[in-house]
Amino acid sequence: MSFSRRILSVQPSPTLALNAKAVQLAKQGHKVLNFAVGEPDYPTPKVxxxxxxxxxxxxxxxxxxxxxxxELRQAIVDKLQRDNGLSFDTSQIVVGTGAKEILFHTFLSLLNDGDEVILTTPCWVSYADQIRAAGGIPVMIPVTSHGRIPSTEEIAKYSSPRTKAFVFNSPNNPAGYILTESEMKELGGFLAKQGWWVISDEIYEYMSFDHPHQSLLKVCPELKSKFILVNGLSKAFAMTGWRVGYCAAPQEVANMVKSLQSHSSTCIPGFIEDAAVxxxxxxxxxxxxxVARLRQRRDMATKxxxxxxxxxxxxxQGAYYIFVDIRDNLRGGDTSLxxxxxxxxxxxxxxxxGExxxxxxxxxxxYATxxxxxxxxxxxxxxxxxG
Ligand SMILES: Cc1ncc(COP(=O)(O)O)c(C=O)c1O
Incomplete structure (x- = not known):
């Protein structure tokens, strides 16, 4: 029997698996403190x-x-203008069932077999597996000593003639960093010279505690023809279960992502679209x-x-995670897993x-609890x- 090599290379989401175990233990009557979930603990707003x-x-x-x-695509265009100072046409917006589906369709649209995508770690759990499922190769740059994005010199070391795209996620899950404007200028200038696709996952935009979120595209408009902005309502409006994500992308990419969606989930439900507007x-x-409460919790937890x-x-500085370094605490070949x-x-x-x-x-x-x-x-x- 033979199966798809691409799909055999994909691992089920480890964070969801851990969450399932925690829920199971809680069902058996144990008082489990669950810090594994990636969703706000407060409800979707009543309106x-x-x-x-x-x-x-x-x-x-x-x-x-x-x-x-x-109507929904227009509401997204208006949001991007209002919050991010970015202008898009409604035809460049694609709405899907969560940013997760949008990202998946983006990788499927961009990658041919063996194309490489640079990920700076730590990075969100699904990028690498989605890239593999799309036939690409995730090239993962190890965590830096400061936990922020590596220098452009370091990124260059991981590039090759097969590098097709770079994934950027600020505010970052799981490290919580937010790039400063000057860091963004340096990174954006470098990326523009490479000519790679830039996939900017801005899903934690509203959870920027110390200074307002800026899109990399606003700071570096020269990236526009290669820039795919991904966002969604899961984190921003505590709507994880509603499954609303979107991208704003160059026209050809938007057309491909939309075409893939027309052959997979088709659409999100109409009543959810109305609520999303x-x-x-x-x-x-x-x-x-x-968001103010999350910030207080961040301050409390770090203190x-x-x-x-x-x-x-x-x-x-953003999102709602603390990435704890236990490398010095692990003994005798123990792993964080x-x-x-x-x-x-x-x-x-x-x-x-961390795996x-x-x-x-x-x-x-x-700390969204x-x-x-x-x-x-x-x-x-x-x-x-x-101890
Ligand atoms: C960085 C990042 N991107 C994308 C997603 C996917 O979000 P959704 O599919 O709920 O829109 C998540 C969810 O945890 C995330 O943390």
Missing amino acids: VVDRAIESLKAGRTKYTPAGGSP VALKHGKPLMADD LLDSLGGIKYFFP NFSERLLQEHHLALAP AFGAPGFLRLS DEDTITEGIKRLHKALV
Whole structure:
């Protein structure tokens, strides 16, 4: 029997697997503190939910156009102009079932067998497997000492004549960094010279705590003809289960991504489109209290880590994760993957292992949870790591 080589090279999402184990332990009656999930703990805003209900009742339950209704694509164009100072035509916008599907279709549209895509680690769990499934090769640059993006000289060392694209994710999951304008200028200038496709995943845009998010495209407009901006409503509006993501891309890429969608999920439901329009029109102010609370939790969690001592991490400026460096704490050939399994079994603490982000020796802690859980969880982690 033979199977697809491409798909055999794909591993199931390790963060989802860990989450499933944590849920299982909780069902058996254990008090599991779950820091593995990548979603906000607060609900989707009521205005958005109400609009979906109203729309359902009005019968918006049939297929919608592949790539999104004209109203939703217009709302995205308006959002990109308002929040990011970027101008796109509605024909350049494609809406799909989550940024995950949009990214997958983007890799499928761009890559031929053996094409290389540069990923700087730590990076979001699905990029590498999506690239492999599309026939490409993920080229992963190891974590830097500062946990931020490597220098352009370092990136150049990992390039080859087969390099086709570069994935950029700021605010970053899992390291929480946000590039400064001057870092973006340097990176963007370098990328423009290479002529690679740049896939900019801006899904944590609204979770920028210390200074407002800027799109790399705004800072480096010279990237436009090769720039695919990916975003979605999952994180911004606590809408992970609604599955709304989109890209704004050069016309040929948008056409290909849309064509693939027309042969896969087809569309997102009409009542969800209507609700998404409401969310996008309200924008960031709708979530101001939630984002302020996340920032307080970031401050609280990092202060606690500092006061307990003995645990290294990269200070996060955005998203809602702390990437903990446990390389000095691991003993006798232990790995962060084994360690995360033991944390779950023995301490009932779920943290995603760095292996999931191309960064063995680390653990990702999501602080999108209540303060008591954060406090108890960090104390348990400290006990397990430092003693
Ligand atoms: C960096 C990053 N990109 C994309 C996604 C996918 O988001 P969704 O498919 O929910 O829109 C996630 C979700 O965890 C993420 O963390």
